[in-house]
Amino acid sequence: MSVRVGILGATGAVGQRFIQLLDGHPTFELAALTASEDSAGRPYREAAKWRVDSPIPVDVAEMTVRETTPEAVPDDVDLLFSSLPSSVAVDVEEDFARDGYVISSNSSNDRLAEDVPLTIPEINPDHLDLIEVQRDERGWDGALVKNPNCSTITMIPPLAALDRFGIERVDVSTLQAVSGAGYSGVTSMEIIDNAIPHIGGEEDKMETESRKLLGDFDGAAVTWHDMDVAASCNRIPTLDGHLENAFVDLADDPDVDEVADAMREFPGVDLPSAPNQLIHVFDDPERPQPRMDRMRGQGMQICVGGVQSTDHGVKFNCLAHNTVRGAAGASVLNGELLVENGYL
Amino acid sequence: MSVRVGILGATGAVGQRFIQLLDGHPTFELAALTASEDSAGRPYREAAKWRVDSPIPVDVAEMTVRETTPEAVPDDVDLLFSSLPSSVAVDVEEDFARDGYVISSNSSNDRLAEDVPLTIPEINPDHLDLIEVQRDERGWDGALVKNPNCSTITMIPPLAALDRFGIERVDVSTLQAVSGAGYSGVTSMEIIDNAIPHIGGEEDKMETESRKLLGDFDGAAVTWHDMDVAASCNRIPTLDGHLENAFVDLADDPDVDEVADAMREFPGVDLPSAPNQLIHVFDDPERPQPRMDRMRGQGMQICVGGVQSTDHGVKFNCLAHNTVRGAAGASVLNGELLVENGYL
Amino acid sequence: MSVRVGILGATGAVGQRFIQLLDGHPTFELAALTASEDSAGRPYREAAKWRVDSPIPVDVAEMTVRETTPEAVPDDVDLLFSSLPSSVAVDVEEDFARDGYVISSNSSNDRLAEDVPLTIPEINPDHLDLIEVQRDERGWDGALVKNPNCSTITMIPPLAALDRFGIERVDVSTLQAVSGAGYSGVTSMEIIDNAIPHIGGEEDKMETESRKLLGDFDGAAVTWHDMDVAASCNRIPTLDGHLENAFVDLADDPDVDEVADAMREFPGVDLPSAPNQLIHVFDDPERPQPRMDRMRGQGMQICVGGVQSTDHGVKFNCLAHNTVRGAAGASVLNGELLVENGYL
Amino acid sequence: MSVRVGILGATGAVGQRFIQLLDGHPTFELAALTASEDSAGRPYREAAKWRVDSPIPVDVAEMTVRETTPEAVPDDVDLLFSSLPSSVAVDVEEDFARDGYVISSNSSNDRLAEDVPLTIPEINPDHLDLIEVQRDERGWDGALVKNPNCSTITMIPPLAALDRFGIERVDVSTLQAVSGAGYSGVTSMEIIDNAIPHIGGEEDKMETESRKLLGDFDGAAVTWHDMDVAASCNRIPTLDGHLENAFVDLADDPDVDEVADAMREFPGVDLPSAPNQLIHVFDDPERPQPRMDRMRGQGMQICVGGVQSTDHGVKFNCLAHNTVRGAAGASVLNGELLVENGYL
Known part of the structure; x- marks a missing residue:
């Protein structure tokens, strides 16, 4: 089975990651690229300043960029991945959904809307059925599904694994890579x-x-x-990979081995872009490190280390690739779940 | 009044900071430099690979480095600053104290010993009188005083200011500069x-x-x-200045302004190396930043920003220069307190 | 004697350096700040995002930013420093000069114009008298003087010192700091x-x-x-300080000591912002280094190292602070020369 | 055909690259790892602090590290790759060659010896027959072959392509990555x-x-x-990939297109580790860049850009991966040439 897909906002940093991840994908066939008006009508290789460290796929290089409107996208495209700026996405995504497209979006708008599923396939795949509520309420043929923010997604798998011990509270501090702000988001003189x-x-x-x-x-x-969750977020001079320190209060009192085992054994899913093992737990307290570990599982695995008991529960460190597992890869995985669950 | 002082371990990174800070000091006259056997007998400019960004003071450049033994240090030196590796310091500092020297030490050994004062002049100057207990128990004419670790000292002033609201718990995450590990402590390929x-x-x-x-x-x-204190410590690609995110549970429920005021108004001390204001609180949530703010108050001020309420108290960020306020400057300030309190 | 001065383009990176360098200047009194229309009418502290590592001078913080037109600048201002984008400067500087202002400009337009002096006070102060030609030809009461580009100015003093041996050819390669591109010129993901x-x-x-x-x-x-000069220019991940490798063919055949002496003994000038010694020559082949040496002589000294003979002459490395000696400081020094030579 | 190979100095940075490159090699079967006495007798995963960004191959992890002596290496190993420190290699390599082993070495000793081939397979494969001279003179059954230094190898392919126009002189400046100094060679505080x-x-x-x-x-x-060649070498804050600016005087006067074509068309070789095209020439003057281009051709391609005419010939920039094409990959490629030419 093949699904024809498009990318809304294909020239930006996350858009380029989408193209990289979709190259050779077993199910998804890339059929449409959209961008802002300036880029529309131009071949992709001209419209995008390509900055990913693998070359532009040859066929993509010559694709003509389209405007980001339902009219400009062919009808035989069923699934759209969106990495539009949220200020643009807030209207545009609704236009496409109303027009019958299913959208797996990385944009931050509407993530907390009551009828929009916010989904990680390994964590809460059942939430996807919010689509039924959404369609009822909005009268859409299409659907809008969101993945969480890159800093959120990094800590959620280990927290999900810990919830069997009753999470009461999380204090979390992040060390985030500059790519999270987009290509021009952080100047060199700032960081x-x-x-x-x-x-x-x-x-x-x-x-x-x-x-x-x-x-x-x-x-x-x-x-x-x-x-209760309290977060402090920091930008550091790292290219890719968000590292986080979490302090978690638990109702139960598991020992360190039980905690590590709960993480290691947390089940994955059988989808093309999912890693074999969702969470890799290091014994070496110096790991995970962004540059060494961000590409584990083709950038889709969550790495954990430094698991230790505290007076109130446990502390640990976690890492994920912010533009793969934390952005484009998350949307692609949600797209695979949509196919699996029959929404396409 | 002038006090003749020496530096134990004068060639290392902290030793060089001591020399920089003592240059032109109103009270302390640098009279002795010690280092390992390899360096003893050589002029300082040859023995040390000088890496501080101001030139070696001319008179210091030609001083002869001595062995790190009480016999090698002139008797008319009264106060010693120590930045020896703790494995060396653990014996050597006792030898000097037994021999009558007063030592203000940055080395990590003995900081938790019951009869060793661990002191920050603005925070707990009264603890200095543990020296009386120490002298009684150990029969020393000299004395051994410690300053805390660089990562500890960064958060203590804001915590001291907050303790009027009853601190119950601290979760803290650090973003530490490479200089904290010494000149060769972190390789470029690691970081x-x-x-x-x-x-x-x-x-x-x-x-x-x-x-x-x-x-x-x-x-x-x-x-x-x-x-209860739980800490997670991280090294990042920054030269100087430790940045920390603190989450603090309080018994009382102050608002953000009360918290910020308590920090701003926390009293300083009238010692030569102390900053006019101990804690600078930024309203701009993007500050403090290591490169922009580490040299405030000649590297002796503590900077705070991002003060916000949480479900359990407050969170804030703090910053201090790790080799000035966090090491050599801390020891010099303790030396000034020793003079002020009549221990010299 | 006091000269009232203004800054055209005061909110940018070089504009901020001008303010820092003019703070406490013995001759120049800062009396006017201009910027783009968006900033005009606002207090400087609001109009500029201050990024220099010393605080905004108190009186400057409250100055009202003006439009960049001759009408908006008070008549009792005689000397203007310009760090406008060259596309703007090309017209605006002429307007001001026509209106009687003397302009010491760092902008790159008109540097090669036949009647515009391109000057470094220690190198070619006599070129300043091109102003007479300029006034004759253009009918201006004012004058326009330029300093060279930051990468040029770094190598010129050692080349001037070498020219006694007959320079025939220069191949030069640069390692340039990101600040040379302005605050947002180089993104962190690029570098x-x-x-x-x-x-x-x-x-x-x-x-x-x-x-x-x-x-x-x-x-x-x-x-x-x-x-003959051939240059290759590179941007590297350094904040400030341009390092350059020069290969110079000479008519004569001086030995390394003669070359180093010619540089060390090259005369400076007696102007407030000039360093005591124009060129500092290191014997240590590992110097100069950007972070260690860029602030020598308050950022106005040129550092040289690695002087060695080649088959055709000599090679050496040189370094200067690109936003001080290479931009704002260069213009201020030219301003001082204008005063000295009676053009104000 | 399969050749059993060993690595002398297998635990260091280049040793780890050898292991990475030999994993899955079509001809070479890794059969012996040697290191210093401290490591001998231990499993490789314990003896080496693995820092390459792909995991240790499973079978290599459990191999027992041997002493670096001919006695400790099995007789059925025919070819040795060496990345020993040159001070060690100078004696040890001769011991192995005398004992009959063929050694493809990256160590810098003996590269200029008259009877030691210094070889890049695409450039001077005929030099390999110096082995005959070497065996005659030294009475060895084995042989010692060298590859050049990482900074040399980066510029040689484009120079070889240019030599049809008659190279008279080269001035070259390098921007070298920290990995060239080994894992601990450059501290973070230095760079x-x-x-x-x-x-x-x-x-x-x-x-x-x-x-x-x-x-x-x-x-x-x-x-x-x-x-005539004159070089200036610089270390910059880059992990991998040496970038170089070359200024080349030519006897002929080719235009830029002829130069670029000569490089693009320079023939490669048909060996397993050789890239399809030896030299990739960019039209974009901003390329090559270390992080973007170092892995082209699995790290074995040479990238060139910025080709321009000068008064005396041409200037251009070139880039190669310093620990692949510039070290371990160079030795492996020489090993493949040794097999091809019947020396094994």
């Missing part, structure tokens, strides 16, 4: 020999998305998890 | 485009030293503060 | 763990400006030096 | 926000090895190329 202890809106995303992701879906609505 | 989520022994230091520093001294012993 | 072997227009500037600077002025026109 | 304009011995290597490589072998001896 060389420096760190910035603030990323606008990021703390809120971690504090809210995490509770929706780990919440319960009863077929009609998601009840958020009642844990 | 470029990377971060390391572990610094050996650092978490323990933060979790224990902080409780001793904020403890009560009743004239005989220090009762540690009963707060 | 971390990377280098870029091209800086638009930079090679031409080095190849032409150098020949004009070392040319002869006969009272009417400058005859360019006839040396 | 963050900095550059170092000196690498001990590197300039000599470039100036001499290049002339031997492009020299003529008449069956008895190599006559060095008579071009």
Whole structure:
């Protein structure tokens, strides 16, 4: 089975990752690329300043970039991946969904909307059925599915594994790579020999998305998890890979081995882009490290290390590739889940 | 009044900072430099590979380096600053103290010993009188005083300011500069485009030293503060300046302005190396940043930013220059307190 | 004597350096700041995102930013420093000069114009009298003086010192800091763990400006030096300080000591912002290094190292602070020369 | 055909690259690993601190490390790759060659010896027959073959392509990655926000090895190329990939297109580790860049850009991966040439 897919916002940093990840994909056939008006009508190789470290796939290089409107995208495209700026996406994604397209979006708008599924296939695949609610309420033929923010997704798999011990509270601090801000988001003069202890809106995303992701879906609505989450987000001079320090209060009192085992044994899913093992746990306390570990599992595995007991539960470090597992890869995986669950 | 001082371990990174800070000091006259056997007998400019960004003071360049033994140091030197490796310092510092020298040490050994004062002049100057207990128990004419680890000292002033609201718990995550590991401690291949989520022994230091520093001294012993402290320590590609994210649970429920005011108004001390204001609080959430703010107050001020309420108290970010306020400057300031309090 | 000065383009990176360098200047009193329309009418502290590592001078912080037009600048301002984008400067500077202002400009437009002096006070102060030609030809009361590009100025003092041996040819390769492109000129994703072997227009500037600077002025026109210059320009992950490798063919055959002596003994000038010694020559082949040496002589000294003979002459490395000696400091020094030579 | 190979000095940075490159090699079967006495007798995964970004091959992880002596290596190993420190290699390599082993060495000793072939398979494969001279003179059954230094090898392919126009002179400046100094060779405090304009011995290597490589072998001896080469070598904050700026004087006067074509069309070789095309020439003047281009051709291709005419010939930039094409990959390729030419 082959599904024809398109990318909304194909020239940006995440758009380029989509192209890289879709190259050779077993199910998805890339059939449409859209971008802003300036780029529309031009061959992709001209419209995009390609910065990924593998060459542009030859056929993609010559594809003509389209405008980001439902009219400009062929009808035989069924699934759209979106990495539009959220200020643009907020209207455009609705236009496409109304027009019958299914959209797997990485944009931050609407992630907390009550009828929009916020999904990680290994964590809360059942939330996908919020699509039924969404279609009822909005009268759409299409659908809009979101993946969480890159800093949220990094910590969610280990937290999901820990929830069997009753998570009551999370304090989390992030060391985030510059690619998370897009190609021009962080200037070299801001970050060389420096760190910035603030990323606008990021703390809120971690504090809210995490509770929706780990919440319960009863077929009609998601009840958020009642844990307290406090986040502090920092930018550091690293290219790719978000590293996070989590302090987690637990109702139970597991020992370190039980915690590590719960993570290692947390089940994955059988989808093309999913890693064999969702969480890799290091015994070496110096790991995970962004440059050494971000590409484990083709950038889709979550790495954990430094698991230790505290007075109130456990602390640990976790890492994920922010533009693969934390952005384009997350949307592609959600796209695979949509296929698997019959939404396409 | 002039006090003749020496530096034990004068050729290393912290030793060089001592020389820089003592150059032109109003009270301290540098009269002796010691180092390992290899360096003894050589002029300082040859023995040390000078790496500080101001030139070696002319008179220091020609001083002859001595062995690190009480016999090799002139008797008219009264105060010694120590930045020896702790494995060396553990014996050598005792030899000097027994021989009558007063030692203000940055080395990590003995910081938690019951009769060794661990002191920050603005925070717990009264702890200095542990020297009386120390002299009684050890029969020393000299004395041994310690300053805390660089990562501890960064967060202690804001915590001391917050303790009026009753600190119950601290979760803290650090983003530490490479200079904290000494000149050769972190290779370029380890840290470029990377971060390391572990610094050996650092978490323990933060979790224990902080409780001793904020403890009560009743004239005989220090009762540690009963707060729970959990730390996660990370190395990042920054030259100088440790940045930290703290999550603090409080018994009271102050608002953000009360918290910021408590920090801004926390009193300093009137000593030559102390900053006019101990804690600078930024309103701009993007500050403090290591490269922009580490040299505030000649590297002796603590910077705070991002003060926000949480479900359990407050979170904030703090920054200090790790080899000035966090090492050599801390020892010099303790030396000034020793003079002020009549121990010299 | 006090001269009232203004800054055209005061909010940018070089504009901020001007403010820093003029703070406490013995002759120049800062009386006007201009910027683009968006900033006009606002207090400087609001209009500029201040990024220099010393605080905004208190009185400057509250100055109102003006439009960049002759009408908006008070008549009692005599000297203007310009760091406008060259596309803007090309018209605006002429407007001001026509209106009677003397302009010491760092902008790259008009540097090669036949009647515009391109000056480094220690190298070719006599070229300043091109102002007479300029005034004759253009009918201006004011005047326009230029300093060279940052990459040019780094190599010119050692080349000037070598010219006693007859320079025939220069091959030069640069390692340039990111600040040379302005605050947002180089993104972090472009330069971390990377280098870029091209800086638009930079090679031409080095190849032409150098020949004009070392040319002869006969009272009417400058005859360019006839040396061949070939440059390759690279951007590297360094904040400040341009390092350059020069290979110079000489007519004579001096030994290394003669070359080093010629550089060390090259005369400076007696102007407030000039360093005591123009060129510092290191014996240590590992110097100069950008971070260690860029601030020598308050950022105004040229550092040289690695002087060695080759089959055709000599090779050496040189370094200067690109936004001080290479930009704002160069213009201020030219301003001081204008005062000294009676043009104000 | 399968050849059993060993690695002398298998635990270091280049040793690890050898293991990575030999994993899955079509001809070479890794059968022995040697290291210093401390490591001998231990499993490789314990003896080496693995830092390459792909995991240790499973079978290699459990191999027992041997001492670096002919006695400790099995007799059925025929070919040895050496990345020993040159001070060790100078004796040890002779011991092995005398004992009958053929050694393809990356160590810098003996590269200029008259009877030791210094070889790049695409450039001077005929020099390999110096082995006959070597065996005659030294009475060895084995043989010792060298590849050039990483900074030399980067510029040699484009120079070889240009030599049809008659190279008279080369001035070259390098921007070298920290991995060239080994894992601990450059500390983070030396290189963050900095550059170092000196690498001990590197300039000599470039100036001499290049002339031997492009020299003529008449069956008895190599006559060095008579071009003048002057090099300046710099270390910059880049992990992998040496970038170089070359200024080349030519006897003929080709235009830029002829130069680029000569490079693009320079023939490769049909060996397993050789890239399809030896030299990739970019039209984009901003390329090659270390991080973007070092892995082209699995790290074995040479990239060139910025080709421009000068008054005396041409200038261009070139790039190669210093630990693949510039070290381990160079030795493996020479090993493949040894097999091809019947020396094994």
